Amino acid sequence: MIGKIFPKSAGSFKNRIRYIFGCTKHDHGISGIRTISFNTMSKDPLPGVLQGNEADLAEIIKEFDQIETLRRFSIDSEKAIKPVFHAMLSLRPGESLTTPQWRQAVTKYMTDLGFDETNQYVAVMHQDKDHQHVHIVANRIRLNDDFSMVRDSNERSISLESVSGIEDRFNLSKAPKPKGTWGVSITHAELQASIRDNDLPLKHKMITKIAGAIEATNAQDGDMFDFVRALRKQKVYIKLTLNDDGQPKGISFEFDGKHISGRQLKRSRLTWHKLTTQEGIHYDPETISELQVEIVRRDQDEHQRSERLRYFYLLFEGGARRIPIKVKSNNWRLDRDVKAILEALEMLLGIDLTLKGANNRPSKYYVEYIPGQPLVLPAKKPMEYEFDSLHP
Structure with a gap:
């Protein structure tokens, strides 16, 4: 199983709820759709949606949106908030859970993330050929006296632990964990590809390898040469962009023939500036020529070189x-x-x-x-x- 938390948003829940009930265009086919669980006063809108009637759907959307209005009037706060929470739990092709099992999985996942009975939520299962996945849309605003918000600190690591527990409970195959990827997000297309190929997305693979190289370099109080060698052992290579003075101003990483800049991978940690300052990879400007020679070496050249x-x-x-x-x-x-x-x-x-x-x-x-x-x-x-x- 793979768990993904989509970016949170402000405003109405309309787009997210219409999406999970199959009312808007999807990037995958839906051969089946089923409501797993919900805790709103409104009734399940799916029967009406399947008949082309969205009246019940409009009611559940209205109920979700009313909570933010009540909160704003109650605490008189102008602070911007993002109450719309959207997550997805995806099984591997060929695996399946019954509706009661999915309901247990959703309850555990939401509880682990800090949601309780005062948070509105709805969970809908999509069947895509032999692939089951459940979308969860929830309101981060609690319907209590102070309209408190569900905290989202460390939610991605909590999500990983919760998914692992669900896998254990229902004897599901273990998903590869993106260890050391520093919370880098994954797109829905990347998620679908990783499920299909039973492998991590390219971006996560690269960051896992780079993170390991940084750790190995720091363990020996090493420099940029040590970092390049550690990357090379992982079949990751770098390319530098130089400024007018001939010194590095940017860095990109290559793995499996694909190039991604450090800024695109993780701008807060993998740019040249962050590597040499924040991550502690030592660099001597006088060694740029020697460093460029070291960079162009490849594993396949090792047996040919002295x-x-x-x-x-x-x-x-x-x-x-x-x-x-x-x-x-x-x-x-x-x-x-x-x-x-x-x-x-x-x-x-x-x-x-x-x-x-x-x-x-x-x-x-x-x-x-x-x-x-x-x-x-x-x-x-x-x-x-x-x-x-x-x-x-």
Whole structure:
């Protein structure tokens, strides 16, 4: 089963209620329609609708709309609210529930989301060939003394848990959970496709993989290079859009041949700016050329490329002594390693190895090392060198 909560809205319930009773155009065929449950004073409008008479339907719509009017007059509030709640519970093709079972499922789902007997609701089942799904339209305004509203915080995670409980209760097949998708919405067309294919929508797949790459990168206090490699393991690739200064201003993600920008996927977390600030993915502007080289690599190229090893040569000077140290590392930022090495050498040799430069950090010079050719180092100047060596 898959549960979907549609965007809430203000105003009349007319469009949503007419939709679930089959009075407006649908993006899928309806081979059967059945009222599951409702708690209004008005009678079930479906028999009249099936005969082409919408009089009873107009009555139930009027009853839903009256609650907001009563609330506005009672509490004298001009605050904008969105009382129209619309959700859908969809079974996998071939699965079905009886009307009493659907009624239990709807009751559990609504209760888990915070609705109670003071909230108006109506639930209608649509049969689309061998696919059953139930639409629920409810009023978030409670018919109580203060006309309180059903809260919608964390409703998507609550929805997932509630659906899982319904699956367990009726022994339904478990739907794939969009773990780590950060509440990204799914369109009705995407929902139908995911049910048909028994798989997550592309957008959810991509965000799940990207979220995992961010987590893996942060776990090692990594940078943009680590992030690119973590994505590549998930067969996700990126493309950067550069500004006039040659620095990234945008990012898009590619998976299974489809490209989606970070802004379209999740603008609050997956734009270039959010990745490098909010999500903690470190980026050094001086490494843009090397980063572009890393980006264009693909998994299928791994067996054709030589293994890329990084060696950092640290050359320190203390009095008449010159101490070269060679360090192999997968991290582009060796600040902590350098500090540890300096402290150890100072204690061991009793010399001052304080580095010059801003914030006592070493100046960085990137020197290309070509195997088989001599390496020339500048003389008598404390520096940090980085060498890339290709080994077969």
